[in-house]
Amino acid sequence: MMKFVEVFGAPLLCSVFLFFVSLMLWVFGFCGIVGNGGSYMIEWQFFYLCGVDWTLPIVVDHISVVFSCFVCLISGSVSLFSVSYMEGEMFLRRFMLLVMAFVSSMNLLIFVPSLVTVLLGWDGLGIVSFALVIFYQNKKSLAAGMLTVLVNRIGDALLILSICFLINWGEWSFGYGLFDSFGVIICWLVVLGAMTKSAQIPFSAWLPAAMAAPTPVSALVHSSTLVTAGVYLVIRFYSSLVESPEVLWFLSKMGGLTLLMAGLSACFEVDLKKIIALSTLSQLGLMMFTVGIGYPMIAVFHLFTHALFKALLFLCAGSIIHSTGDNQDGRILGSLDQLLPFSSGCLVLSSVVLCGMPFLSGFYSKDLILEGAFSGFSGSFEVFVLLVGAGLSLVYSLRISLTGVFGQSFGSSLCFFMVESSYVVISIYVLVIGAIVGGWFLQLVWVAVNGFDLVGLLGKMVIGFVTFLGLVYLLMSLLKVWKVEESLLSVFDWFLSSMWFMNLVSGSLMSGVGLKGGLSMHLCLDLGWMEVLGGQGALKALGKGISFIYTMQSGSLLTFLRVFLVFAGFILVIFPLSF
Template sequence: MIYLKFSICNLFFYLFFLLSMLFFFLSIYFMYMEFTYFVEWVLLSINSTEIIMVFLFDWMSFIFMSFVMFISSMVIYYSKEYMNAEKNINRFILLVVLFVISMMFLIISPNLISILLGWDGLGLVSYCLVIYFQNVKSYNAGMLTALSNRIGDVALLIAIAWMLNYGSWNYVFYLDFMKMDFEMTIILMMVVLAAMTKSAQIPFSSWLPSAMAAPTPVSALVHSSTLVTAGVYLLIRFNVLLMSSEKISSFLLLIGGLTMFMAGFSANFEYDLKKIIALSTLSQLGLMMSILSMGFPKLAFFHLLTHALFKALLFMCAGVIIHNMKNSQDIRDMGLLLSSMPLSISCLNLANLALCGMPFLAGFYSKDLILEIVLISNMNFFSFFLYFVSTGLTVCYSFRLVYYSIMGDFNLFSMNSLNDEGFIMMKSMLSLMFFAVLGGSMLNWLIFSSFYCICLPFYLKNLILFTCLIGGFFGLFLNYYSFFFLNKSLNFMMLSNFSSFMWFMPILSTISIIFYPLSYGKNMIKIFDLGWLEFFGSQNLKNLFMKNFSIYLQSLQNNSLKIYLLMFVFWLMFLVILFIM
C-alpha cells in the first residue's frame, strides 16, 4: 500500500515537472516568434450540428501553464511526506490533479463555455479539498467558499446568455471591435463580478482565510497559481474590454486598493500563521487587480507569476513549522526557531523578504515596477495613499512574523523535537527557493521586450524603499512594545477585534446572508405553513370532510336496521309516486 501511495505521487510529480519544462520552452519559442495558435477541435458532428472545443495557445498561456505545472509538481512531491500518515492519499493526489486540470481548461480557453467548465471545476474540487479533514470547521469553511464562488459562476452564466447577441461564445473575436456595445458592457460587468468573487475582492473576501481549513499543500497550490489567480487571469484576457469602460476600471481600482489595505491591516492583528499568509495573498491580489484596472495587463501578469513562486514557498515553510509544532498554528507559540530549524526558517524569511519587495529577490522586480508606474500615473490621492500604505503594511506584518518566529523563546513544549529532517519536503522547498531568488529577474528579461527605465526625482525614487523601511520598523517596534502598553488599552483591543475579523466581513457574509434569511424562513413556515394555512387549509378540510363525515357514517352504521327499513319505505314511496305520475 505504501508503495502504491508513493508510486502515484511520483508518477504525477514527474509528469507535471516534465510538462512544466515543455510548456516553458514552448512559451519562449512562441514569445520569440510572436506566434498565437487558435485551435478548433470538432468533438462531435451530427448532420449540421457540431460540438467544437476551442483552445488558445500563446506565450502567456504557455508560461502560466508551466508555472502551474511546476508548482503542482512541487506540491505533490511535498505531499508525499506531509500527508504520509493519510490513509487515502491516492484520493488526495487525484483531487489535486483534477484541480490542476480545471485550471488548465481555464487558461487555454478563449470560449466562455469552456471557461465555465474550468471555473466550475475549480469551485467543485476546491470544496472537496477544503472539507478534506471532515470536521465542523472544514464544513463551514467549505460551504462559505462554495457559495461565495457560486456568485461568480452565476455572473459567468449571465455573460454567456448575453453573448447570444453575437455569433459565438469565443469572446476573443469581439473584444476589440465590439467594445463600445451595450451588450459588451453588460458582459464586462458580469466578468468583473466573477473575477471579484474568485479573487476574493471586497466584499467577497471572507472565504479566502476560511479556506485555510484545507491541507497546507492545497493552500500552497490554491494561493499561488490556481484558484485565487483565476479571476486576475480572466481580467488580463478581458483587459481590452476593461479599458474601454472608464467607470468600471475606476471602480475596480478602488476595490483593489481597499482590498489591499484591508488585508494588510488585518494581517497585523492575526495570530494564525496560515491566515496571515492567506491575508498576504489577498493583499497581493488587490495589488494585481488595481494595476490591471490602470491598463497594465503585462505588469499584472508579471506580478502574478513572481508572486506564485514565493507564495507557494511561504505555505510550504508554514506547513513544515506546523508539522513540527504538533499542528499548532499560533505564532505566539513559536520563538527561537532559527536554532532548531535553520533551513526552514531561512526559506520562510527569504520568501517573506521577496513578498516585501526587498531588492533583487523575485517580488522586487514586479512590485517596485508597479509602484514606480503608480508614481508617474495620473491618479487621485486616495488611490496613491492606498498603494503606499498597503506596501508599508505588507512589510509590517512580514517583520511581525519574523519577530515571532526568530526572537524570544519557544513557547509550546518544554521538550520538543523540532528539526529540519523532512528531506522530501526540504527538496521541494529548496527548488522553489531557487526560483524565489532568481525568478523575478529571469521573467523580467523574458516578458518585457525592452527594460522599463522610469526617471523620477530623488525623493520619489527612494519613496518605495523608505516606505518599506518604515513598515518594517513599525512591525518590530509595535510587536516589541505591545506586551507593555498596547494590549492593556481598550481602544487597541477594539481595533484588534475589528481588524482580525477583516472589518467584520466574515460575520456580514455569514450572519447577514445565512442567519437572517433562515430565521425569516422559519417564521414564515411557522406563521403560514404551520399556522393560518394549516388552519384554513388541510386541518379544516380534514375536519370538514373526514372527521364530520366519518362521524355521520358511524352514526348510520350504529343504527343499521332502523335505517335500512326507513330507506326501504322511502324507496317504495318513490316508486309509487313515479308510477302515479
C-alpha cells in the same frame, strides 16, 4: 519496497508527471512561443446552429504558457511535499486525485478564451476546492467549505448571466474588444464574478476561512490556482473591459480597499497560516488595482512572481506546523531558527521576497506597480492607499519572522519536534530557486514590461522609503515600545483584526442568512403554504368539488330549484342591462 510504492506511489507519480509537463512547457513553450513573441489560436468547430458557431478555441501565447508552466511546477512541488505532510493519511490517493483534478481545471481555464468553456474550468475549481477544504471532516472544515462554495456559486451565476447576454453577439469569445449595447452589462458581470473568486471586498471572508484545508492545499489554492483565477479572467478579457472605463474605475477602488483591509488585518493576526492567507488577499487586491489603473501586463508579471514566493511561504509554514506537532499559533511558536534551521531560513527568505527586497522576485513587479501608480492617472487617495498597503507588507512579513522564528518559544518540549524529510527539502528547494531568480528571468521575458514608465528621483526615493517603511515595526520590537502601539491602536484593534467586519458581511450574510432563510422557506413554504396551495390543498379542493357536483346531481327537486335560483341571480348580477 512494494508497500512504500503502494502507499506513496500516487503523490510521487503525480509529482514526476507535473515536473515533466512543466519542463516541456518551459523548453518548447519558451522556444516556440515566447522566443518568437507570437501567439496562436487553435479552434475546433463542433457544429453550427441558429447562427451560432459552437467551437472549442485554445489560445497559446506567452501568458498562458508561462502561467501553465508555473502552475505545474508549484503543483509538482506540492505533490512531493504531500508525501511527508500527508504521511499516515488513509485517503492519500483520493487526495491526489482531487489535486490533479484541480490542476486540470486550472489549465482548462488558462488556455481557453471562450466564456462557455471557461465556465467548465471555473466550476471545476469551485467544486474541487470544496472537496479539498472539507478534506478534514470536522465542523470547522465543513463551515469553511460551505462558505467557499456559496461565494463561488455567486461567481458562477454571474458568468452564466454574461454568457446569456453573449447570445446577442452569437460569439462566446469575449476578449476581442467586441462591444455593443450589452457590452457594459457583460463587463460588470465578468468583473463581479472575478471579484468573488479572488476574494475582493465584499467577498473576502471565504479566503481566510479556507485555511481549514491541509497545508498542501493551501499552498496550491492560495498561490497560483483558485484565487488567481479571477485576476487571470480580468486580464484575459481586458481588451473588452477597457472599453468601459467605469468598470475599471470600480475595480481599482475595490482592489485598493482590499489591499488596505487585508494588510491591516494581517498586522493583528496571530495564526501563522491566516497571516499568510491575508497577505495573499493583500497581493490580490494589489493585482486588481494594477489592472484597474490600466497596467494588465504588470499585473500578470506580479501574478507569476507572487505564485512562486507565496507557494514557498506556505510550504515553509506547513513544514514548521508539521514538525511542531500541528501548532500554528504565533504566540506559542518561537526559537525555530535553532530547532528547524532550514524551514525557518526559507520562511524568512520568502518573507523578504514578499516585502520587495531589491533584486529578488517580488522586487521587480512591485517596483513596476508603484512606478505605474505614480506616473499614471490614478487619484491621490489611491496612490496613498497603495503606498500604505506596500508599507504594510513589510510589517506582517516581520511579524511572521519575529513571532514564529526569532521569538521565545512557549510550546511543548523538544521531544515533539520532527526533522524535515528529504521530500520536504527538495520541494522547498525548487521554489527557493524560483523565488530568488524567477523575477529576474521573467523580467527578461517581459522586456516590454520593464521600462513602461519613468519616474523622477523623488518618485524613486518615495518608492524605496515605502518599501522599507515597515522597519519602524522592527525598531519598535527591538526597543520593546509596546505601550506606544497599544495607546495608538487599542481603539481600532477589534475593527482592524476582524477584517473590517467582512466575516459578518460576506461570511454570516452569505452562509448564515442563506442557510437560515432556506430552513425557514422549507418550514413555511415546503411544509406550510405550499402544502395548502399545492398537493394537500389541491386534494382537499378536488374532494370538496366532487362532493358538491355529486350533491347537485342527486336528483332532488329542491336541489335543482336551488341551483336554478343561484344561476338566475348570477346572470342578473353579471348582465343587468340585458334584461
